[in-house]
Amino acid sequence: xxxxxxxxxxxxxxxxxxxxxxxxxxxxxxxxxxxxxxxxxxxxxxxxxxxxxxxxxxxxxxxxxxxxxxxxxxxxxxxxxxxxxxxxxxxxxxxxxxxxxxxxxxxxxxxxxxxxxxxxxxxxxxxxxxxxxxxxxxxxxxxxxxxxxxxxxxxxxxxxxxxxxxxxxxxxxxxxxxxxxxxxxxxxxxxxxxxxxxxxxxxxxxxxxxxxxxxxxxxxxxxxxxxxxxxxxxxxxxxxxxxxxxxxxxxxxxxxxxxxxxxxxxxxxxxxxxxxxxxxxxxxxxxxxxxxxxxxxxxxxxxxxxxxxxxxxxxxxxxx
Numbered sequence: 001x002x003x004x005x006x007x008x009x010x011x012x013x014x015x016x017x018x019x020x021x022x023x024x025x026x027x028x029x030x031x032x033x034x035x036x037x038x039x040x041x042x043x044x045x046x047x048x049x050x051x052x053x054x055x056x057x058x059x060x061x062x063x064x065x066x067x068x069x070x071x072x073x074x075x076x077x078x079x080x081x082x083x084x085x086x087x088x089x090x091x092x093x094x095x096x097x098x099x100x101x102x103x104x105x106x107x108x109x110x111x112x113x114x115x116x117x118x119x120x121x122x123x124x125x126x127x128x129x130x131x132x133x134x135x136x137x138x139x140x141x142x143x144x145x146x147x148x149x150x151x152x153x154x155x156x157x158x159x160x161x162x163x164x165x166x167x168x169x170x171x172x173x174x175x176x177x178x179x180x181x182x183x184x185x186x187x188x189x190x191x192x193x194x195x196x197x198x199x200x201x202x203x204x205x206x207x208x209x210x211x212x213x214x215x216x217x218x219x220x221x222x223x224x225x226x227x228x229x230x231x232x233x234x235x236x237x238x239x240x241x242x243x244x245x246x247x248x249x250x251x252x253x254x255x256x257x258x259x260x261x262x263x264x265x266x267x268x269x270x271x272x273x274x275x276x277x278x279x280x281x282x283x284x285x286x287x288x289x290x291x292x293x294x295x296x297x298x299x300x301x302x303x304x305x306x307x308x309x310x311x312x313x314x315x316x317x318x319x320x
């Protein structure tokens with residue numbers, strides 16, 4: 001997919017969704033004409049993906065949940081974040097929703113451990129950043145090929161991959177960051193997903209752990225962050241990623257504010273857009289169990305994230 005800078009989050013999110021689902025390039029006349037035909041409300045709906053996760057222990061969504069998602073798809077929902085249950089049920093749900101959708105849905109899922117990391121019955125893989133050995137990059141690309149093949153079979157367009165978690169300042173680095181080949185392996189995995197036909201996203205700068213409501217504020221300085229976190233992230237970005245999400249923590253050394261990164265214009269527009277030169281989607285994770293939604297409420301977090309520069313709201317429990 002050719003890189004291109006879009007003038008608004010509406011056009012960026014819709015263009016990537018249509019490119020993924022309709023196999024069109026973002027700049028095709030069909031996509032541009034469709035975008036111009038949408039109302040502002042319909043464009044806004046394209047920014048939202050609904051969470052589609054069965055109850056713990058269930059293999060599929062309840063019929064009532066499927067009917068609710070199908071109604072949202074008919075009303076112009078942008079996409080779905082698919083997690084949990086069986087691979088067979090995931091494929092059936094995607095087919096049902098795509099058949100109902102007013103516009104092609106962008107289907108996203110966690111693919112850091114392959115489709116099997118999210119769906120029972122698919123192949124679970126080791127995390128790319130833990131791959132070692134002399135051919136770590138080659139192994140990571142092979143793993144990505146397996147993940148992408150199964151993702152396409154399940155109707156998934158965007159695979160999110162978690163970068164190694166951010167350790168507390170002064171604490172021991174995670175195993176992945178102590179692996180000298182971790183950055184190269186992660187970059188190779190993302191590149192492999194894209195090469196095999198799946199949009200690749202990276203979840204970066206996430207806290208190693210967080211309390212119920214307290215916002216983590218690791219006391220890293222800029223130089224240490226650059227050496228341990230931003231340099232590996234730059235390596236991944238250099239290989240090309242289609243989406244990036246930022247962890248729910250504050251890093252005053254980077255942003256000069258105390259806002260969670262997804263809600264900080266300094267983080268989104270300064271770090272991601274300017275410093276990392278990212279030209280794809282900026283994703284805000286609205287997982288109802290996550291700190292962002294619990295701390296600010298789903299609607300408050302969504303509005304603040306878009307105001308900060310987000311293009312896609314991932315996994316909303318209440319899309320309407």
